[in-house]
Amino acid sequence: MNNLGLELSMAFATEGEVVETTISEENFGVMNHFSSGKPVSAFQYYTIGMAVMFALYVASTISSNAFKEKESHVFARLMMTGERPLNYLLSKVISAVVLTLIQLTILFVASALFFQTFVDTSIEFWGSLAIISFVFSLVIGGLAAFMTAIAIQFNNDAISGFFSGGAVVIFAFLGGSLSPVEYFSPLMRELGNWTPNGAMMTAYLQLIQGFNLTEFLPMIYRVLFMAVLFISLAVVIFPKRRLM
Numbered sequence: 001m002n003n004l005g006l007e008l009s010m011a012f013a014t015e016g017e018v019v020e021t022t023i024s025e026e027n028f029g030v031m032n033h034f035s036s037g038k039p040v041s042a043f044q045y046y047t048i049g050m051a052v053m054f055a056l057y058v059a060s061t062i063s064s065n066a067f068k069e070k071e072s073h074v075f076a077r078l079m080m081t082g083e084r085p086l087n088y089l090l091s092k093v094i095s096a097v098v099l100t101l102i103q104l105t106i107l108f109v110a111s112a113l114f115f116q117t118f119v120d121t122s123i124e125f126w127g128s129l130a131i132i133s134f135v136f137s138l139v140i141g142g143l144a145a146f147m148t149a150i151a152i153q154f155n156n157d158a159i160s161g162f163f164s165g166g167a168v169v170i171f172a173f174l175g176g177s178l179s180p181v182e183y184f185s186p187l188m189r190e191l192g193n194w195t196p197n198g199a200m201m202t203a204y205l206q207l208i209q210g211f212n213l214t215e216f217l218p219m220i221y222r223v224l225f226m227a228v229l230f231i232s233l234a235v236v237i238f239p240k241r242r243l244m
Contacts, residue, residue, distance in 0.1 A: 052177060053175075056163075059147060059163065075088065085238060086235065089145055089235070093144065096145075097137040097138060100133075118208075129207060131213070135223050145231055202216065
C-alpha cells in the first residue's frame with residue numbers, strides 16, 4: 001500500500017513522466033488464502049467444547065449406577081424375573097443416549113435463547129445439529145455399555161472412576177474443549193479428531209462455519225464406527241449367564 005501510494009504521488013508530481021525507482025515486484029507482498037467458512041466466536045466455540053466434554057460424564061454415571069444396581073441386588077432380581085442379561089445392557093445404551101440428547105438439547109436451546117449463540121440459522125442448520133447430536137449420543141451410549149460390561153464382569157467399578165476422574169480431562173484436552181489444539185501441533189489436532197468428543201466438536205464447528213453435511217460426514221462415520229465398536233465389545237464382555 002505504501003509503495004502504491006508513492007508511485008501514484010510520483011506520477012502526479014511528474015505529470016506521467018517515467019521515473020526510475022528501486023521498487024520491485026517482490027515488494028508488493030504475497031498472496032494469502034483464507035478459509036471461506038464463517039468465523040466462529042469464542043462463545044460458540046466454548047459452548048460446543050463444554051457440551052461435548054460434559055456429555056462424556058453421562059457414560060461414567062450410567063456405568064457407575066449399573067454397578068450400584070448389582071451391589072444392591074437390583075440386577076439379580078431383574079435376572080430372576082427371566083430378563084435376558086443383554087436386554088439389561090441394551091437398556092443402559094438407551095438410557096445414555098436419551099440422557100445425552102436431553103443434556104445437549106437443553107444446553108444448545110438455552111444458549112441460543114439467552115446468549116444468542118446461534119443467530120441467523122436455518123432449519124437445515126438445526127437438522128444437521130440434531131444429526132450430529134444423535135450420533136454423538138450413540139457413542140456415549142456405547143461407552144456407557146462398554147464400561148458397564150467391564151464393571152459387572154469383573155465386579156469392580158474402577159473403570160468408571162478412572163474415566164470420570166482422568167480420561168474425560170485427557171479427551172477434553174485432546175479434543176479441543178479446553179483450547180484449540182491446532183495451535184499446538186497438527187499431530188495433536190489429528191489425535192483429537194480420533195476421540196469421540198474431538199471428532200464431533202470438529203463436525204459442530206464446521207456446521208457453524210457454514211459447511212454442508214457432506215463435508216463433515218467422515219467425522220460422523222468415524223464416530224458411528226466407534227459406537228458400533230464399543231457396543232460390540234460390551235456384548236462380548238458382558239456376562240451371558242444370570243449373575244446373582
